[in-house]
Every structure is written in C-alpha cells, then in structure tokens.
Amino acid sequence: MSETILLTGANGKTGRAILKKLVGLKLVVKVFIRDKNQWQDLKALGAAGFAVGDMLDVDSIDSAVMGCQKIIHVGPPMHPDEKTITQSFIEAAIKQNIGHFIYYSVMHPLRRDVRHHRLKLDAEEVLVESGIPYTILQPIRYMQHLLPIWNKVVEEGVHAMPFNTEVMFNVVDLEDLAEATAIVAAEPGHYFATYELAGVEPLSQTDMAAIISDVIGTPVTAQAISQQQLADNAREKGFNEDKVEQMMLMNKHYDDCGFLGSPNVLRWILGRQPTLYREFVERLHQA
Ligand SMILES: NC(=O)c1ccc[n+]([C@@H]2O[C@H](COP(=O)([O-])OP(=O)(O)OC[C@H]3O[C@@H](n4cnc5c(N)ncnc54)[C@H](OP(=O)(O)O)[C@@H]3O)[C@@H](O)[C@H]2O)c1
Structure with a gap:
C-alpha cells in the first residue's frame, strides 16, 4: 500500500507548489488545512485527503498525523510560535x-x-x-517575490525592494524548491540530512532589473524602498505588529549582508541546473 504524506501549510504558496510536485511523482498526500472550504481547490490539485485544524491546536495535529507515514511540515511565515508548532508536529510524529x-x-x-x-x-x-529520521530543507529567498510587483515593474519600469540595490542574493525558483522537496520525500537516502537550497547566480536588485529590462524590452530601474515605507505598507495590508517587526529585522539584515548561498545541493537533488533568474522572468513574461 502507498505511504501517505501529511503536508502542512498546504494551502499557501509553498504548500501548493509542493503538493503539485508530490502529485506529479504519484505520491499520496493528505493536506493539513485550517478551513474546510480550502479542500476542493487542493483536491483539484491532486490531494488524496485532508485534515482540518489549527497548527496551534495539538489535538487537531495529533488526529491529522494519524494514518500518515511521512510529514512535510511547512510552517506559516514569520510566525512567533514556529518552534512550538513544529514541536507539536514532532511529538505527534513520535507517537x-x-x-x-x-x-x-x-x-x-x-x-x-x-x-x-x-x-x-x-x-x-x-x-x-x-x-x-529527518530532512531539514533550508531554502533561500524566492524569485517569486517578484510576482506581487510584476505588473508595476512592467508598467512603471521600477523594480522596488526594501533593501539597497547593490546587495547580492542567490534567489531561487519556488518550482525548483518544490520539486526538490518532492524528490526528497520520494527517494530513499535523505535521512538525517540538512540541505541548503539556493539559486545559481548571486544577483543584486540592479542586476535583476537589468535582466527584466532585457526580457521585456523596456527600461527597468532598481529602487530601494525605505524601511519606514515597508512598515507602513505591511500595516496597510493588515500585518500585526509582531510580523511587521519580524519583517523589518529580516530586511535590515538583507540590507546589511544580502543573502548568498551555493546552488550545489539543489543541483544535485534535481539532477539538473536550477532555474536561472532570466529563465524565471521569461516564464513570467510569457504567462
Ligand atoms: N518566501 C520565501 O522567500 C521563503 C524562503 C525560505 C523559506 N520560506 C518559508 O516558507 C514557508 C511558507 O511560506 P509561504 O510564503 O508559502 O506561506 P503562505 O503562503 O503564507 O502559507 C502559509 C500557510 O499556512 C497556513 N497557516 C497559517 N497559520 C496557520 C495555523 N495557525 N494553522 C493552520 N494553518 C495555518 C495558511 O493558511 P491559510 O491558507 O488559511 O491562510 C497558509 O496556507 C514559511 O515557513 C517561510 O518561512 C519562505
């Protein structure tokens, strides 16, 4: 009988991307969702079953884990209870x-x-x-941070991010990360491993703007948004003060140090070169 994988955070950006890749490998996936209304969409993506619950509720975690043989835990971003939540899934996994x-x-x-x-x-x-037996996946910043600003970049020719325009990032394609996650779940041999997962090229916001400009055929300039403006935008979106503070800390750190890493592990898992930023932008432009 096929093993069942419990996928948490399944309705989010990362969760959905991973779900599609798991289903592509014919794996059986039970999704952990917090609203039953999310099930139909995930079923359409190929999920085999679901459990409704809150990650802060130990009972719903325990019953979700029941009947599963593997867990892929994707926690909510910048959640103050990340450790407690993960610990609850680990305790349920032990049981x-x-x-x-x-x-x-x-x-x-x-x-x-x-x-x-x-x-x-x-x-x-x-x-x-x-x-x-665990595998810890350590992804770097996604290329997909371009998606929410894509229309503005194309229409106004400004690529604005909340850090200085010269600091470097090895951004990575979420599609590659999702594929790598599914491979790690499907293949033997990934126990007791920690994998850093990064994209191929170190690029500054200026480099990214130049690539976008080249692909869309109109000028694009990189621009740094101030930390204050970032905080104001986040509050407008309804982020609570804790999340605003976490975002500020993260972006301050990126502003100081960037976010660099090696693509070697991702290349090894995928058995091919990870997606280049230009390829990602071309895909977006053609969509
Ligand atoms: N973005 C990046 O560049 C990056 C890089 C490295 C690592 N990561 C990590 O990737 C992970 C996923 O990020 P994402 O952007 O895909 O997140 P996302 O789109 O916000 O998805 C988070 C999911 O978690 C669910 N959720 C939130 N609180 C919950 C709770 N209390 N109980 C049950 N479900 C809950 C949400 O449910 P609803 O759908 O109901 O809201 C949503 O489906 C995060 O841990 C983040 O740190 C991201």
Missing part, C-alpha cells in the same frame, strides 16, 4: 511512528538577530534531537 519528517526551514537559521530564522533554528534543534 505515530512517522518514518520521515521533512522540515521546511530557511537558509542560515543561525542568523540569530533575525527572529524568524532563530525560531527555525530552535525548531531544527528539536527535530535533530527527536531521533526521527
């Missing part, structure tokens, strides 16, 4: 003899001054000490 726990973390959780990185580091520690 249910889960054979493989894949934790979707972040690259460089050791950046302790960025609070949500530190929380993921704390969660990683609990997992490593649990004794469950």
Whole structure:
C-alpha cells in the first residue's frame, strides 16, 4: 500500500507548489488545512485527503498525523510560535511512528538577530534531537517575490525592494524548491540530512532589473524602498505588529549582508541546473 504524506501549510504558496510536485511523482498526500472550504481547490490539485485544524491546536495535529507515514511540515511565515508548532508536529510524529519528517526551514537559521530564522533554528534543534529520521530543507529567498510587483515593474519600469540595490542574493525558483522537496520525500537516502537550497547566480536588485529590462524590452530601474515605507505598507495590508517587526529585522539584515548561498545541493537533488533568474522572468513574461 502507498505511504501517505501529511503536508502542512498546504494551502499557501509553498504548500501548493509542493503538493503539485508530490502529485506529479504519484505520491499520496493528505493536506493539513485550517478551513474546510480550502479542500476542493487542493483536491483539484491532486490531494488524496485532508485534515482540518489549527497548527496551534495539538489535538487537531495529533488526529491529522494519524494514518500518515511521512510529514512535510511547512510552517506559516514569520510566525512567533514556529518552534512550538513544529514541536507539536514532532511529538505527534513520535507517537505515530512517522518514518520521515521533512522540515521546511530557511537558509542560515543561525542568523540569530533575525527572529524568524532563530525560531527555525530552535525548531531544527528539536527535530535533530527527536531521533526521527529527518530532512531539514533550508531554502533561500524566492524569485517569486517578484510576482506581487510584476505588473508595476512592467508598467512603471521600477523594480522596488526594501533593501539597497547593490546587495547580492542567490534567489531561487519556488518550482525548483518544490520539486526538490518532492524528490526528497520520494527517494530513499535523505535521512538525517540538512540541505541548503539556493539559486545559481548571486544577483543584486540592479542586476535583476537589468535582466527584466532585457526580457521585456523596456527600461527597468532598481529602487530601494525605505524601511519606514515597508512598515507602513505591511500595516496597510493588515500585518500585526509582531510580523511587521519580524519583517523589518529580516530586511535590515538583507540590507546589511544580502543573502548568498551555493546552488550545489539543489543541483544535485534535481539532477539538473536550477532555474536561472532570466529563465524565471521569461516564464513570467510569457504567462
Ligand atoms: N518566501 C520565501 O522567500 C521563503 C524562503 C525560505 C523559506 N520560506 C518559508 O516558507 C514557508 C511558507 O511560506 P509561504 O510564503 O508559502 O506561506 P503562505 O503562503 O503564507 O502559507 C502559509 C500557510 O499556512 C497556513 N497557516 C497559517 N497559520 C496557520 C495555523 N495557525 N494553522 C493552520 N494553518 C495555518 C495558511 O493558511 P491559510 O491558507 O488559511 O491562510 C497558509 O496556507 C514559511 O515557513 C517561510 O518561512 C519562505
């Protein structure tokens, strides 16, 4: 009988991308969602079953894990209870003899001054000490951060991000990360491993603007949004003060240090070159 994988955060951007890749590999996926209305959409993407619950509610976690053999845990971004939530899934996994726990973390959780990185580091520690066969995935910043501003970039020719225009990032394609996650879940041999997952080229916002400009055929300039404006925009979107603070810490850190990493592990898992930024932008332009 096929094993069932519990996928958390399944209705989010990352969760949906991973779900599609798992289904593409013919794996059986039970999605953890917090609203039953989300089920029809995820069923249409190929999910085999669902559990409705809140990640802060241990009982709903326990019953969701029941009947599963593997877990892919994708926590909500910048959540102050990341460690507690992950710990609850780990405890449920121990009770249910889960054979493989894949934790979707972040690259460089050791950046302790960025609070949500530190929380993921704390969660990683609990997992490593649990004794469950685990794989920790540490993705870098997504290329997909371009999506919410894409129309504006094309219409106004301004690529605006909340850090200086010269600091460098090895941004990565979420589609590659989702594929790598599915491969790690499907293949043997990834137990007790921690994988840093980054894109191929270190690029500044200026480099990215130049690539976009080349692809769309009109000038695009990189621009740094101030931290204050970022905070104002986040509050307008309804983010609570804790999340605003976490975002500010993260972007301040990016502004100072960028976010660089090696593509070697991702290349190895995928068995091919990870997507280049130009290829990602071409895909978006053609969509
Ligand atoms: N973006 C990046 O560049 C990047 C890089 C590295 C790592 N990551 C990590 O990737 C992960 C996923 O990020 P994302 O952008 O895909 O997140 P997202 O789109 O906001 O999705 C988060 C999902 O979690 C669900 N959720 C939130 N609180 C919940 C709760 N209390 N109980 C049950 N479900 C809950 C949400 O449910 P609803 O659908 O009901 O809202 C949503 O489906 C995060 O841990 C983030 O740190 C992101």
